[in-house]
Amino acid sequence: MEPEAMPRPAALIDRQGLQALIDALADEGYRVLGPMRRDDAIVYDDLAGIDELPAGWTERQEAGRYRLERRDDAALFGYAVGPHSWKRFLHPPVETLWTAHRDEHGLTFRAPEPAEERFAFLGVRACELHAIAIQDRVFLDGPYVDAGYAARRREAFIVAVNCGEAGGTCFCVSMQTGPRAEAGFDLALTELLDAERHDFLVEVGSAAGAALLERLPHRPAGEADREAAATVVARTASRMGRRLETDGLKALLQDNPEHPRWDDVAERCLTCGNCTMACPTCFCTTVEDHSDLSGTSAERVRQWDSCFTLDFSYLHAGSVRQTPRGRYRQWMTHKLASWIDQFGTSGCVGCGRCITWCPVGIDITEEAAAIRATAPDWRDD
Amino acid sequence: MSEPSRPRLAVWKFASCDGCQLSLLDCEDELLSVAEAIDIAYFPEASSAMGEGPYELSLVEGSITTAHDAERIREVRARSRHLVTIGACATAGGIQALRNFADVDDFVAAVYASPEYIATLATSTPISAHVPVDFELRGCPINKLQLLEVLSAFLAGRRPAIAAHSVCIECKRRGNVCVMVQGTPCLGPVTHAGCGALCPAYRRGCYGCYGPMETPQTAALAREWQSLGVAPREIRHAFRSFNAAAEAFREESEAHDDQAP
Known part of the structure; x- marks a missing residue:
């Protein structure tokens, strides 16, 4: 290309x-x-x-x-x-x-x-x-x-x-x-x-x-x-509304799962899932099985799901990610870091939808910058 | 093999408006299928034939507001193998739980010519505060398609596929444009799904008819409402409607309680 x-x-x-x-x-x-x-x-x-x-x-x-x-x-x-x-x-x-x-x-x-x-x-x-x-x-x-x-x-x-x-x-x-x-x-x-x-x-x-x-x-x-x-x-x-420093971002997020900023964003996050629905790359789905009243017909339906729901990480006996902190961290770290391990590129294309369509205006670029500004231990890749 | 006998169903009413049990009659197209699959043994709203218990499944509408009803729900539970509560009254106390925030005697005195004839409890409480409940179907009123899903799941012995996440997820699936981001206060982000995002589809903010979602971050939402210019009194009122006594909504409404009315 x-x-x-x-x-x-x-x-x-x-x-x-x-x-x-x-x-x-x-x-x-x-x-x-x-x-x-x-x-x-x-x-x-x-x-x-x-x-x-x-x-x-x-x-x-x-x-x-x-x-x-x-x-x-x-x-x-x-x-x-x-x-x-x-x-x-x-x-x-x-x-x-x-x-x-x-x-x-x-x-x-x-x-x-x-x-x-x-x-x-x-x-x-x-x-x-x-x-x-x-x-x-x-x-x-x-x-x-x-x-x-x-x-x-x-x-x-x-x-x-x-x-x-x-x-x-x-x-x-x-x-x-x-x-x-x-x-x-x-x-x-x-x-x-x-x-x-x-x-x-x-x-x-x-x-x-x-x-x-x-x-x-x-x-x-x-x-x-x-x-x-x-x-x-x-x-x-030349007129971009936002900027995200991607240099070393993968290591920054993967090395700082205990950064206090995750608690800070968890106070603001609604866990409503809007960011994942608005994101053009988020692809997760759930499947629901339905049977009818007579027991003669059934169907399996796939629907958009979100890593912000409890059911998303439900295993035997409970959900793995119980807290808003855990769920926001999972989404952002997957999007910007572990996506690279999984698919070879970032999962973010910079369209800004997750920022605009978050009902409380959580800004992924601002969260990343805040973690970078105060991260105790991030290394150069 | 002999024809399996149909499970016996009872539909009970406590303090409520009847809207949720009418959802069953509202099934129309599916009603014959329901009647074929289930023996509707006790449903005074639909039939004067009142079959004796026990019942495999009881659908319970309404909240507990009298000592008599507190006793009656125990009898219902004792005669029911499975008990499913339907609607905001039965699952959260309903709009009548507004009494929980005031002195019910004042209401009685204001409403009734002869208050001495009224025997009522100081609070309106959900069925689950009195007896064990096998499943709670939310909504004011409930969604008839969700009721059919609960009945179908019960008959098949499976868990109902009823999501507890926010209204936002069904709103986005539907392709609605978020009204809150466009400036209209909306309870969708903290409200349990089930209605299909009805109000946002008509450009209205969500009223919270299905009560709190699984992890309601009400304080974060209330802060954003304030930045949209909503007064504390209005925030209190928004959380105090059909699900006023649901824990998360009650707490949030009380957090905006010390403001001037």
Whole structure:
């Protein structure tokens, strides 16, 4: 992945071209999903056209706070990331794993019908591409492949958008996951908006992306367009709302399980699980078995779970992590440290959702900094 | 093999509004399946036929507010192999447990023309304060799907799949946007799941109908409510509703008790 060494083919489309992109994807049988304004937030849902995009809106994000605000332009992607992530489509919150039926012939197990849906995601940010890549490692690597995830992922068409706005809780620059989309997309857009123009620079990331671009009204991008796009990304990179020092972070957390800061955060933590639900990489689930009243049918349902519940670590005779301290420490240490042991990268992409969507505004970057500031014994890796 | 006999069910009412036992009748589509699987032997709300005990399963609605009921629940327990309490009254004392924070004689004098005819206890207490309870199903009112899950689990001899975590987890699964982060005080983070995050789905803060979740960090939540501009008196009122006497909610409401009303 050396995008600078081998510049991708690039083109320009205008807003009509963007509408043509949505139409072409729908025409090819994709369920097109993208950002839209609903419930005073920018959420991801079924998108029919560019009129549904949150034109002229941005958001103000802080720890535990989110507000939509008007922009002074008509940017279609002039915000960072909202409460949703693409996780809810690729790794759905509730999924039936099997059903069973009992009759006079015995017991029959059935896998659910594979979904016919093919997703096209419009507006995937660089941090979200990294989050998808992280969930790919969880669900697709190794001997136990998640068949449902694999099917959804294989069929998905991804239109990335390079960020033109940094959110107040963003720190992708620290995590080296953005704000520029480097890989993992079919097409990547950069919104170019000023008094004279409202265009999108389109970079091609796959053969499928190249084929789709051919169906759209487009014109070649010049060097000035590329420079304008690079300026957008550079400006965003310089405006990160948060910063996380990752140097030696793994050892810092793994060497300090008794740091007093864990008690401090436990006083504030609600153990509600919102951070894990909002996180685009948290993948944990629980399975529930249900039987019906007549005893003839049963089903196993998988649902998003959280390491903040007692049931999550329940073993015979009780839960391993009884205290809020133990649970917060488990989540943060896994996310930023033991994830590296397990999957080879950090589990954090710097999207800031856990900070914004924590009802009491606990800030993972602030917690890490506090531990670093006063840790008695952390070593250089 | 002979046809296995259906387990006998009884539904009992103590101090309550009947809403939770109506959830059973509200099952509609599933009601015939319930009646096929279970012999509904005693359910005065539904039928005047009142079968004698003993019962394999008793569903108990309501709290204990009179000496007579304190005696009656012991009889119910003695005649029931399994006893499941349903709803906030039976599991936490209900809204009528507001009397626990005041002098009940004052209420009686204010409400009744002839207070001398009223014999009542000073407190409203959950069923579990009087007899052993096999399972507590939360909610004001209970969720009928959760009631069916409890009945199905009972029939299959398995543990009911009823989560005790926060409302937030079901709220996020549902795809709701967090109202608290958008400035609306919400009890969801300290409230037991079960309703499916009903109020936040309609852009309202959670009212705490299902009582405290498994590890309710009420003090941390109350601090955040204060930073959203909620007065101590309002915080006290929020924790003092249908589950006012549930330990965690009672303690938190009392922590905001010394403020001017």
